[in-house]
Amino acid sequence: xxxxxxxxxxxxxIGGVLMEMKNITLRFGGVKAITDxxxxxxxxxxxxxxxxxxxxxSSMLNVISGFYVPQEGEVWFRGQKRAPMRxxxxxxxxxxxxxxxxxxxxxxxxxxxxxxxxxxxxxTGLAAQSLxxxxxxxxxxxxxxxxxxxxxxxxxxxxxxxxxxxxxxxLKKRVELARALAAEPKLLLLDEPMAGMNVEEKEDMxxxxxxxxxxxxxxxxxxxxxxxxxxxxxxxxxxxxxxxKIGDGTPDEVRSNPDVIRAYLGVEHA
Amino acid sequence: MLYREAGDxxxxxxxxxxxxxxxxxxxxxxxxxxxxxxxxxxxxxDYWANAVFVPFLIYAIxxxxxNILTGYCGQVSLGTGGFMAVGAYACYKLMTGFPDxxxxxxxxxxxxxxxxxxxxxxxxxxxxxxxYLAVATLAAQFFLVWLFNKVPWFYNYSAxxxxxxxxxxxxxxxxxxxxTPAWAKYLFCLVILVALAWLARNLTRGMVGRKWMAIxxxxxxxxxxGVNPLTTKLSAFAISSFFIGVSxxxxxxxxxxxxxxxxxxxxxxSFLILFMIIIGGLGSMFxxxxxxxxxxxxxxxxxxxxxxxxxxxxxxxxxxxxMIVGGLIITFLILEPHGLAQxxxxxxxxxxxxxxxx
Numbered sequence: 085x086x087x088x089x090x091x092x093x094x095x096x097x098i099g100g101v102l103m104e105m106k107n108i109t110l111r112f113g114g115v116k117a118i119t120d121x122x123x124x125x126x127x128x129x130x131x132x133x134x135x136x137x138x139x140x141x142s143s144m145l146n147v148i149s150g151f152y153v154p155q156e157g158e159v160w161f162r163g164q165k166r167a168p169m170r171x172x173x174x175x176x177x178x179x180x181x182x183x184x185x186x187x188x189x190x191x192x193x194x195x196x197x198x199x200x201x202x203x204x205x206x207x208t209g210l211a212a213q214s215l216x217x218x219x220x221x222x223x224x225x226x227x228x229x230x231x232x233x234x235x236x237x238x239x240x241x242x243x244x245x246x247x248x249x250x251x252x253x254x255l256k257k258r259v260e261l262a263r264a265l266a267a268e269p270k271l272l273l274l275d276e277p278m279a280g281m282n283v284e285e286k287e288d289m290x291x292x293x294x295x296x297x298x299x300x301x302x303x304x305x306x307x308x309x310x311x312x313x314x315x316x317x318x319x320x321x322x323x324x325x326x327x328x329k330i331g332d333g334t335p336d337e338v339r340s341n342p343d344v345i346r347a348y349l350g351v352e353h354a
Numbered sequence: 355m356l357y358r359e360a361g362d363x364x365x366x367x368x369x370x371x372x373x374x375x376x377x378x379x380x381x382x383x384x385x386x387x388x389x390x391x392x393x394x395x396x397x398x399x400d401y402w403a404n405a406v407f408v409p410f411l412i413y414a415i416x417x418x419x420x421n422i423l424t425g426y427c428g429q430v431s432l433g434t435g436g437f438m439a440v441g442a443y444a445c446y447k448l449m450t451g452f453p454d455x456x457x458x459x460x461x462x463x464x465x466x467x468x469x470x471x472x473x474x475x476x477x478x479x480x481x482x483x484x485x486y487l488a489v490a491t492l493a494a495q496f497f498l499v500w501l502f503n504k505v506p507w508f509y510n511y512s513a514x515x516x517x518x519x520x521x522x523x524x525x526x527x528x529x530x531x532x533x534t535p536a537w538a539k540y541l542f543c544l545v546i547l548v549a550l551a552w553l554a555r556n557l558t559r560g561m562v563g564r565k566w567m568a569i570x571x572x573x574x575x576x577x578x579x580g581v582n583p584l585t586t587k588l589s590a591f592a593i594s595s596f597f598i599g600v601s602x603x604x605x606x607x608x609x610x611x612x613x614x615x616x617x618x619x620x621x622x623x624s625f626l627i628l629f630m631i632i633i634g635g636l637g638s639m640f641x642x643x644x645x646x647x648x649x650x651x652x653x654x655x656x657x658x659x660x661x662x663x664x665x666x667x668x669x670x671x672x673x674x675x676x677m678i679v680g681g682l683i684i685t686f687l688i689l690e691p692h693g694l695a696q697x698x699x700x701x702x703x704x705x706x707x708x709x710x711x712x
Contacts, residue, residue, distance in 0.1 A: 140607075175580035191637065200565070201579055203565060205655050213556060213562055221368065225366075225367045228371070302607075
């Protein structure tokens, strides 16, 4: 595929390569979680990673967000090869993520949770903040305004001051998305954003994901099990099975790929 | 006007993030400050200062300090007594080594030295959590007490092994030593407490506090959103130890006047402060004050009732008092594990809708 991007079926312009994974191999002792996988994520697109259970999707996401360091292969982000780094350094580069099993701060309010998302963007030091005066207060308010926009956007105004521990599952998922969005990420990683939701909540979540991509131009990489959702949302899909890449392309291409069909539906025994 | 949250609308984010968002709370707070500064100093006598006010003020500082570390940042510490001892001995060395330094500076420097020691003993927290960290800080407690006992330089080679606070003044008035008037002790501690509490509140409501709480609630998620665990945990240890060091310095120099490390800053002190924040409420400024007040006032109150009111012999009363305090702590923790601060919060939530809860 060319480097200058492409136009999607619905007419959105997709830019150049934002992140590229080159020949990634990840081993845990003798177990190969990921074997020699390469793919790219382009600016502005919604990229899905799918595959049966244990295919290595979450490991892939953990490689991108810095939890795991692959034994072989290179991670390129925004035209630069990334040295092995800690997750918080990855966050500072502009990669935000959500988790499969929600990882919110239960003891803090929704507002504080989302505010933490902006900490990579805030500069005030300890001393200035302890006085709560001038610059520190102005910065806090400026970021609060941004956060309030996200709260509006995701329609969670009424629960702003509620401790997260008290919220139901669907709302927690939304708050987690809000926290990731608050960081104004270049790349947003969503690990099973619809897991455990009912149809209505799934539809809401789909709408939010599309809106995020549309309004903020955020590049999104997501893992999802619901095939209907994946095929509807994503521009391009990577299919993994047993740690290997078995398909890559638009939803239509992937759907008709014989390897993919075999992985999902099994092989016909003659 | 009723005391309640409903109908109190905010029109700016600054107003929304203030410490006391409810108007009645704000007025109560200013009234309390006015009484504390304008009324109490004129009526305070030695008994009230030594039995109630000064220990309360000093323990409140220590409780805020430990609450920052344990309540906000989630790092359990049993080394509070040891860190108070660091503050006390640092203050003593400063007072005797540099007789011309103003007392306030001595106290703050002692806090700074304790912060350094706290960071040192906080390093294990990068590797271990929970009970294991508690044991590591317990080691700090025993090591520090042993150190101050064993090395004569710390107590200036005095024959008794004790440290005794010489007289030091602020604005010409003694704040340490035998000639200190009760109101001077009280005001000196009060000013420091109010200033430090204000700093702590600012830290905990802003991004520093959010980082601490993020580490407390889920350290992996905190790291993924950009919290550096190293600097965050160590900053909590540093600031917490600063507070505890200041309280230790005051405890020795203003309150006790003379101290022997094992007796004044032993393991029971660590537990006392830990009980204060557990009973008051972890992760709450109000809880630090409430817990300190509870554990300082309760024994005084019981003593007055049992000895003064019922006329029991003092030794019997002293033992019964221990049992009652212990029993109350257990009962309290079963009924409200999140402490006095949570009780207060629940009451406020009820009042928000009262008298029409549906």
